Amino acid sequence: MSLKSGFRTACLAGAAAIAMIGAKPADAQVIDLSGQTVTLVHNAAPGGSTGLGAQVAAEAWMKTMAGNPTIVVQSVEGGALARGIRHVMNARPDGRTLGWVAWSGSTRVLDPEELQIPFKDFGVIGGVGGAHFFVHVSTNVGGGITTNDEFVEKVDKFTFGGFTALSAASMRTAAAMDLLGIEYQFVSGFGGDGPLQAALQRGELEGYPATGVIYNRTLKDTMIKDGESLGLFYFSPPKADGSGLTEDPFMEGLETFDAYYRRVMGKEPTGPAWDVIKFHGGIGDRVNWLVVAPPNTPEEHLSMLRESFAQAVTDPEFLEKAEKIFGQKPAVTTFPEIMDVVDEVARTDEALKETMRGYLNKMER
Template sequence: MMKQLIAATSAALALAGPAAAQQDYEGETVRVIINLSAGGSTGVMAQNFANHWKEHIAGNPDFVIQPVTGGGQMKGIIEARNARPDGLTVAWVAWSGPTRAIGPASQNVDWSEFDVIAGMGVPSMAYGRRDIGDGISSAADLAGAEGVHIGGYRPGSYLDLTARMSLDILGIEYGYTTGFRGGSNIVAALQRDEVNFHVTPAANYFGGIEANVVEEGTGLPLWYYPLTDADGTIVAEDSFGDIPTFTEVAEEITGEAPSGPAWDAVQWLNEGMAGVTWFIGVPAGTDPETLELLRTSFEETYNDPAFREEARKVSGMAPTYTPAADMEALIASLRDIDAEISQTVLDYIESGTQ
């Protein structure tokens, strides 16, 4: 599994000559490209982080968040990759590295075309409308319910895959509508009753869905997928309160702990993708001193109590942090994916396009 990798490998491949070092950012504007809409958890977290990142960089540059959507989230990645490697364009993009590595060629990403700054992530969770079937008041009521309909991003999205695999594990039939360009679009569709079930980053849930969908009575939280440390121990997260884990829900509905190929794939997706929801990097060839400045200032910002307090206030939790060396190791691990897990995921991606 990915967490068992101990060797880190460099993800930097200079495709152009290194740009001049950018050590003082006074008067500069840093463009942060996201590949989803500004109103979702990606845009909100990037903006919150940028508000504090500027304070840890000499010259206190301005940060501008630029959504570049479309192409199965590829347009934003391509836009960032093709920017000048001058330290003034940063990719903050929905990662999905594992599924991109085994999915359609059009969704593959050569991450060596970026110099890595870090990875960040938040656990994912499921929520739904209260009027599913004859009405539900808890996740257990989904058993036997008719009319469950997932709203998703694309068949290769780890959130979509996790949603579909989870419902299959629970034995719940469902419909699936994909192609939404951001979490806010799915929330709007759910409020219009066009879809009624969604797996989303928890920051999206606590950052707006809880207030706008749950507290006003339309929906309810169903379960979350906890992250684990290197020893496989669940990392406690008090933000979820009484919301059960998916394992607890599966045991209640099916009478046993989840198992089998779909569950193995869910765990793999959660480990390699929820833990790293976002890839943060710059175009390959960025001057080493500038890259080190960005990495160091990023880590300082992550540990800044002011950022962590704001993240909890706006998104309900502080995200996880994966330093550059660990991200490079994770990227290297994509070359050796378990064959059964790979096939399970590929089968789901293919069936999701039909």
């Protein structure tokens, strides 16, 4: 190649590079949402904590999101909570579809490889936690009980329901029954707290893990107050010092699982089942709902979404409304810290995975 042609080639290459650099900002601009409608998808039945949380977040977020679009909340339930997640994953990255999804990250790692949901590929925006679960049981169980102590004394077999065996709340309930020495049968396919409560009242179930939201909003002053049902205990994140589960003042009238276990069994919970309960508390309760944009959302638009979300969830009006729904102030994790949670799930210990697979096999029989 001559010096002249080599120089010409270099110049063309340089011009192409400059053109590419010049084109990059245009591709990465914030999508214009002025006058647009953004759909915030959640993956549970309407009326539960997932849908209500999405609604108050939408009301706050539309005030901080660039262009101040209208945000509507849409329920896309089914598929063991996966249908709504995949709906967002397959949406166009045009800024008009976002997700507020109950992600069950601590159990999704158990899906077969071909069914794994690649959460890292989403535009991860943030996460919200704080909706602890308590085990809600009919007082007809075991021939009739009036206190939660009698559950261990009178019940030999317990039929409980949930969204799916892949739900952290359901798996923790199964682990708790194992630790208490109670045989159980799990019934899946319920889309939310409403269908579960109806099944309990019809006598199709003897109990189920319910959210603290529902405990404080309805059950405490209706079914539980009227003696139709009672709360056994609740699950929560482990304490930092490893001494047990965190007490939640908003779950007044209930006790943590480990406190209940010590009282009725006279010893400390230990073993693989206890490890499962602590693991799900550390991940599932820390981030109940993952807030995401579809994969390949432009980076600059994603940055705007992250910044506007962080602003929205610190607004006093949002926090006040969210506390009424969740029964406590929401635990919010914003970017980039939310990626630590997603990464921690991806690094789940293999021995713990095997224990959880054992629960899946037993619960799905």
